[in-house]
Amino acid sequence: MPQVLTFDELEEVRKEVLSEELEPDIIGYINILVRDLQVCIREKERSEVKPPALCEGCHFIRDVCSMVKEPLSERATIALTHLAKAAKWLYGKCEMDDLFSMALWILPHRITLVRTRNLLDDLQGLLERERIKMEDRNVRRQWALLNNLMEKFNPTLYRLARDAALEDVVFAEELIKLEEKWVKEGILRRDELLSTQMGWKVPKVWSLKTT
Incomplete structure (x- = not known):
């Protein structure tokens, strides 16, 4: 048995x-x-x-x-x-x-x-x-790039992040949320955002944690 x-x-x-x-x-x-x-x-x-x-x-x-x-x-x-x-x-x-x-x-x-x-x-x-x-x-070390941007805005890193977002929808979603934050802080104008230029909006869904 x-x-x-x-x-x-x-x-x-x-x-x-x-x-x-x-x-x-x-x-x-x-x-x-x-x-x-x-x-x-x-x-x-x-x-x-x-x-x-x-x-x-x-x-x-x-x-x-x-x-x-x-x-x-x-x-x-x-x-x-x-x-x-x-x-x-x-x-x-x-x-x-x-x-x-x-x-x-x-x-x-x-x-x-x-x-x-x-x-x-x-x-x-x-x-x-x-x-x-x-x-x-x-x-590409995309998430390290995003984490650095979450800590502090950097124009050079932002340009790299924009390029990555054009090829990765999850990364794009997270970058959109950061862009909204930077607009509120006066760092960027809305017409400068990748989300504005691409016609993307902030999805009201669960946010991926980047650690």
Whole structure:
């Protein structure tokens, strides 16, 4: 007979898993992965028009966001965090590759794609695009750039951030929020903002934490 865990043993395992501490970069990857599959510069969650019609003429039409019709909820963040903790408890570590493997089994329950042929294959393709995007962000050190701007406005860094925002909708969303702050502080005029020049508005959605 196979050995079966008792209820008390299962409860102890759950407590140990929940007490696991994830590395800051893993927490960051989880937040960014979920945010990439939520974000829409045209606020698809609040719009009666949905992709692909909503995406027509959008600057980010070739980005991952254009593949998502109904975005993830915050429950995806919770589920992926729990799985990451379980992986660390079981194997002693959790890395970015592990997150992408686990995400494949979370997404089918919490996302609707614009076009679906084979759901798992389509999601795998989406996650591969996400992996490339994250690696590119790491090379560019985008979040370090944003953190520096959050501490103090710098014209040179702002120009670099504008360039990055044109290729990354999540980064663009965070830069828009900083631009609004700088307008209130009198650092920039509204007509100088990238958001004004591109016709973007501040989405009233969850804000990605940059740490």
